[in-house]
């Protein structure tokens with residue numbers, strides 16, 4: 001399971017939880033403007049917008065899981081097995097392999113509307129990066145400061161949905177999640193009132209009974225509701241630090257703890273990393289399962305005019321601040 005979210009306070013934030021049982025050796029990677037992107041079926045892009053995000057670098061190629069470009073447009077791929085469908089090459093469309101999709105959009109577009117136009121003419125083809133890294137069944141969230149869309153390639157074709165919640169999880173397809181929110185429209189962060197019956201004296205019996213009925217299990221459907229409610233009721237203090245702190249708390253609302261989601265075969269899915277990109281500043285913050293400290297990489301402290309990837313291996317292990 002995974003979750004991606006946007007959040008706006010003084011700055012705008014975009015990030016995700018990567019919930020999985022294995023690691024691909026991912027790190028924070030800045031692709032500078034002059035690092036050529038060679039596409040399998042499209043002309044290579046010699047110069048483009050710079051990107052920062054989490055990627056596995058294989059044979060010098062950054063395979064992005066989630067990324068933000070220097071103009072703040074962001075994108076993340078989340079598992080969508082059984083529903084994602086990549087077809088054959090199509091004449092008259094841009095034919096792009098799934099692993100190329102994030103750079104394809106973020107190298108060129110600065111807004112959700114530009115991305116929507118580009119994606120409408122883009123055909124994702126069933127092409128693997130390599131035998132060892134076959135095409136992943138994904139759907140994507142694309143966000144700028146103002147709005148988000150969700151992109152799903154299914155057997156029925158391409159759908160681009162407005163995502164007013166600014167949240168994405170996994171299966172089923174996105175319209176289900178938006179529809180499902182209606183089941184929870186009665187939820188409130190406030191103190192519950194007795195609407196059950198006038199004939200029974202029901203009162204809140206403790207503080208902290210807001211959001212009664214909010215699902216807390218780890219299913220994709222429940223995580224969508226919980227993350228959306230948490231985000232849409234979130235308050236922060238209008239400072240950079242406060243916004244980033246609140247963003248991590250939103251992500252924590254649907255964290256997967258090791259041991260709680262068994263996949264069989266002695267394998268468990270858990271939140272391998274949580275990212276929070278300040279898209280206004282180009283700073284990519286992250287935490288990993290084994291390192292609760294927030295670590296940051298600022299794309300503007302790298303040479304964005306270079307033609308060489310800047311790679312930052314994840315800082316692992318707890319960094320405990322002893323006070324005595």
Ligand SMILES: C[C@H](CCC(=O)NCCS(=O)(=O)O)[C@H]1CC[C@H]2[C@@H]3[C@H](O)C[C@@H]4C[C@H](O)CC[C@]4(C)[C@H]3C[C@H](O)[C@]12C
Pocket residue numbers: 001002018019020024056063064065077078079080081098099128129133134135136137170171220269
């Ligand atoms: C599995 C990851 C998504 C996590 C997620 O959504 N988990 C939920 C699992 S569940 O079904 O709902 O249980 C996705 C996100 C980005 C993906 C990676 C990126 O697409 C980059 C490359 C692409 C290559 O084709 C395959 C390896 C890969 C390195 C991908 C491996 C894997 O599919 C990743 C890491």
